[in-house]
Amino acid sequence: MVRFGMNIRLATLNDLEAMTGVLIGASPLDPVYPYRFPDRHLYPSVFSNLCRQKCVEYLATSAVVVCEMPSVSPDGPSSGEVDSGMQVVAFAAWDTPASQASLQSGGLGTSLVPATENAPLLTIGHKDRMDAFKTACARNKTSFFDATYGKRGHVMLKILLCHPDYQRRGAGRALTEWGIQEARRLGLCTTVFASPMGLRLYKKLGFREMGRFKVQLEGDEEFLEIPALVLRPTHLVDQMTPCGIECGSTPLYASSAACV
Numbered sequence: 001m002v003r004f005g006m007n008i009r010l011a012t013l014n015d016l017e018a019m020t021g022v023l024i025g026a027s028p029l030d031p032v033y034p035y036r037f038p039d040r041h042l043y044p045s046v047f048s049n050l051c052r053q054k055c056v057e058y059l060a061t062s063a064v065v066v067c068e069m070p071s072v073s074p075d076g077p078s079s080g081e082v083d084s085g086m087q088v089v090a091f092a093a094w095d096t097p098a099s100q101a102s103l104q105s106g107g108l109g110t111s112l113v114p115a116t117e118n119a120p121l122l123t124i125g126h127k128d129r130m131d132a133f134k135t136a137c138a139r140n141k142t143s144f145f146d147a148t149y150g151k152r153g154h155v156m157l158k159i160l161l162c163h164p165d166y167q168r169r170g171a172g173r174a175l176t177e178w179g180i181q182e183a184r185r186l187g188l189c190t191t192v193f194a195s196p197m198g199l200r201l202y203k204k205l206g207f208r209e210m211g212r213f214k215v216q217l218e219g220d221e222e223f224l225e226i227p228a229l230v231l232r233p234t235h236l237v238d239q240m241t242p243c244g245i246e247c248g249s250t251p252l253y254a255s256s257a258a259c260v
Contacts, residue, residue: 154189
């Protein structure tokens, strides 16, 4: 669906390179990435390959929604010059009951995920921090969300990212509203582990904070503090603008903290 100069639709494998560019461009602004990959700037090609692998994984395991906007001139959006074409400038990966059921049945093309996806992590990633982050997210997803809503399920925003050149233009809100409407259609709660950038947006849309958890290694001064938020169907805001998807788009099956 096209509205307000943007197009919201389900992603396909053809969007992989554009999604990778969004992830690379937006990652420095999300504390989760500098925390886990402090030396990523020393290995740009390796980090680029890692981001591409993660996007393949999102496409294979989640409902991925992209936001397209008109291309801007090389001088940036402030120049006011736009091209005629549309390009992917933001994306969100959602875990829905349907995507998880298809994943468990092997119907989402999990073979797309490279078998060697862990290899580059040891080159540029802080392994202990990555392990602590992954463990904390899994544990708190269970305690905050699955234990409370597990019987019927919930719709979880796994990651939401917007390229810096296109931020504050409504892409994040539109992608979040897509998931909220999907949850409302199913009569389920919407959940998210919020990043500092996304927290204000989620609260504006009616999300309630359930609590927070910290990711910190013993003796390490750096840490992450991640809020867990939920939007129950009865708390959906009336001012939410309508958004949808193109009928011909088919998923392969955050901003939020990248919780995987």
